[in-house]
Amino acid sequence: xxxxxxxxxxxxATCALLQATSPMASAAxxxxxxxxxxxxxxxxxxxxxxxxxxIHAGRALGDDDRIELRLVADALTGATPNGAYAIDxxxxxxxxxxxxxxxxxxxxxxPLDDTFHDTRIALGxxxxxxxxxxxxxxxxxxLSTEYDYLALGVSANYARDFNNRNTTLNIGLGxxxxxxxxxxxxxxxxxxxxxxxxxxxxxxxxxxxxxxDLMIGVTQVVNRKTIVQLNLTLGSVSGYQNDPYKxxxxxxxxxxxxPVNGTxxxxxxxxxxxxxxxxxxxxxxxxxxxxxxxxxxxxxxxDVVDFSYRYYSDDWGINSHTLGLKYRxxxxxxxxxxxxxxxxxxxxxFYRHNLVLGxxxxxxxxxxxxxxxxxxxxxxxxxxTLGLKYxxxxxxxxEFSVRAGLITQSVNDGAVPAGQETPDLDAMMLQVNYSxxx
Amino acid sequence: xxxxxxxxxxxxxxxxxLALAAHEAPxxxxxxxxxxxxxxxxxxxVVYLDFWAxxxxxxxxxxxxxxxxxxxxxxxxLEVLAVNLDxxxxxxxxxxxxxxxxxxxxxxxxxxxxxxxxxxxxPSSYLISRDGKLYASHxxxxxxxxAKMEAAIRQLLAQQ
Amino acid sequence: xxxxxxxxxxxxxAGCAGMGVEPWERDLLAKDSMQLTPDYFENFYDEHIYFSKxxxxxxxxxxxxxxxxx
Numbered sequence: 001x002x003x004x005x006x007x008x009x010x011x012x013a014t015c016a017l018l019q020a021t022s023p024m025a026s027a028a029x030x031x032x033x034x035x036x037x038x039x040x041x042x043x044x045x046x047x048x049x050x051x052x053x054x055i056h057a058g059r060a061l062g063d064d065d066r067i068e069l070r071l072v073a074d075a076l077t078g079a080t081p082n083g084a085y086a087i088d089x090x091x092x093x094x095x096x097x098x099x100x101x102x103x104x105x106x107x108x109x110x111p112l113d114d115t116f117h118d119t120r121i122a123l124g125x126x127x128x129x130x131x132x133x134x135x136x137x138x139x140x141x142x143l144s145t146e147y148d149y150l151a152l153g154v155s156a157n158y159a160r161d162f163n164n165r166n167t168t169l170n171i172g173l174g175x176x177x178x179x180x181x182x183x184x185x186x187x188x189x190x191x192x193x194x195x196x197x198x199x200x201x202x203x204x205x206x207x208x209x210x211x212x213d214l215m216i217g218v219t220q221v222v223n224r225k226t227i228v229q230l231n232l233t234l235g236s237v238s239g240y241q242n243d244p245y246k247x248x249x250x251x252x253x254x255x256x257x258x259p260v261n262g263t264x265x266x267x268x269x270x271x272x273x274x275x276x277x278x279x280x281x282x283x284x285x286x287x288x289x290x291x292x293x294x295x296x297x298x299x300x301x302x303d304v305v306d307f308s309y310r311y312y313s314d315d316w317g318i319n320s321h322t323l324g325l326k327y328r329x330x331x332x333x334x335x336x337x338x339x340x341x342x343x344x345x346x347x348x349x350f351y352r353h354n355l356v357l358g359x360x361x362x363x364x365x366x367x368x369x370x371x372x373x374x375x376x377x378x379x380x381x382x383x384x385t386l387g388l389k390y391x392x393x394x395x396x397x398x399e400f401s402v403r404a405g406l407i408t409q410s411v412n413d414g415a416v417p418a419g420q421e422t423p424d425l426d427a428m429m430l431q432v433n434y435s436x437x438x
Numbered sequence: 439x440x441x442x443x444x445x446x447x448x449x450x451x452x453x454x455x456l457a458l459a460a461h462e463a464p465x466x467x468x469x470x471x472x473x474x475x476x477x478x479x480x481x482x483x484v485v486y487l488d489f490w491a492x493x494x495x496x497x498x499x500x501x502x503x504x505x506x507x508x509x510x511x512x513x514x515x516l517e518v519l520a521v522n523l524d525x526x527x528x529x530x531x532x533x534x535x536x537x538x539x540x541x542x543x544x545x546x547x548x549x550x551x552x553x554x555x556x557x558x559x560x561p562s563s564y565l566i567s568r569d570g571k572l573y574a575s576h577x578x579x580x581x582x583x584x585a586k587m588e589a590a591i592r593q594l595l596a597q598q
Numbered sequence: 599x600x601x602x603x604x605x606x607x608x609x610x611x612a613g614c615a616g617m618g619v620e621p622w623e624r625d626l627l628a629k630d631s632m633q634l635t636p637d638y639f640e641n642f643y644d645e646h647i648y649f650s651k652x653x654x655x656x657x658x659x660x661x662x663x664x665x666x667x668x
Contacts, residue, residue, distance in 0.1 A: 037639035041647060052646075056638050063580035072642075133559075133578065155660045164558065166618025174660030213660040219634065221618045225626055229634055233656055293657035295634060299626040306636070312654035320654040328631055345653055377653050389640070403640060409651060429647065433639055493628040523622035552622045559621050
């Protein structure tokens, strides 16, 4: 009886739906939420500087769907470490990535390659497709292109709410395909750097790698003031993962770390063979990562505490801990947010200060270890960031904010000869942001 | 996909109507801006009971529609009652300043009425018949649901 | 680690059933400042900077663009 009645009602409702005209189709969702932002990032001592303007706009499509678009430009200049280390009392000469010219680093100075400059353009789009009241899929695509690098990626994130929307399960799958087209060609792994204009050792023009990420996560409302998130990400990278511009110093004597020079062995007699005492680095072509990420947001009626922790581990031997804490201090109308971030990582198994003649590399230049890199980013290190943000809500749901941060990164080289340590990296960032509804 | 969504929606309505059919609407006795409203005293009218809050985005788009419904069906005996659930009355008042309101607004900072009605999302609305019975319920406010909701109002108004 | 985390996630999913708030108690959670990523570009730039300076990256989600950052 009841069902029949409802059926009848539904029929009426459906008819009503068909005849209903909605002359005053509401303007809901016809607005764009726009973020415009500019980042200046600058490292001390003439190293990297970046200028990065960006825009992001999102709007609702219909009642439940949403589209987001992102455009980021990125201009980089400055010098970057080439993988060799400073040596007291010895000037070192290197060849630029093109293979056509050389540069000399003064004694005791960290070897930096200042031919480094780049412009990057990155585009991204996300589409949130609502499946029903409790679940949705976010489809994502991104493209990033720069002088020597192209990255293409797609992703899908499924989210489902449970428990009166207090629990959300997130499952994400991401796939990226990157190709690198290094200046001067792809250097042959472990081949010596050659004196300028004597022919660079190259193995090809370009290389690729693929990155696959699988994430499973839960967000949970704990109470009226607290929400927490826990994500587990499994990442797999396969393909070319060397930094094509980084080299490793070859030494005959680990006690001094001095580069092999000249006559013994004759292989590194650059006057004869054109081989400089540095070889291009080599990393494994596979990397498996596990990442655990936890975040908690807690509202104190006025202020907000934002805490995050990440544990990262991969099969290159790198383990890291990242702690982040932000405290949003509410002023009358605006807010002030001090921020602190602490990062600590162990070294990759194949991180080497140098290759030692006899044990790591033979007199004919054959490298006897599987992999080696002296990229400071693979060393044991610590990064501390102190930041402060000021945000000012303005009329019509717009907000202006400015954020400054000081970053200090220090590398623990282990036991290396004095003067050859990787110097600390000091950097500052300044971000200006304006968000509005359009 | 559209068909699936639609079927899902119909199923939700049928389920909610089954669950609610012939149940007495829980009592509501709440303060308004200048007095008090008692659901029992609205017997004889069809009541569109809405639960809302200032921080709820779809609630914002539901207000003009409720205004429209109240205007269109007042003579047939529709009474829109919108219960605010803000913990801070000030925020509700700010919200109301932007709105053109021609219906009843009540305030329930403790949220007891919402608990009585087992509100599952914001906003939530309930249709109550002239004899005080729950007739239908709806969670959320979407453009595409408007016509169906209006149809339900019309049906209930047609029942004597 | 994976097994333990999966277990923790499942426990959260099950054990959290009692946690949470009623739908009308989300006034604070609805604020922009309480979103898990309250500032889109703050997060974006940070990820970009640290990606190019440190050996670890990721964790907050999948997707996003790669770069050959030196």
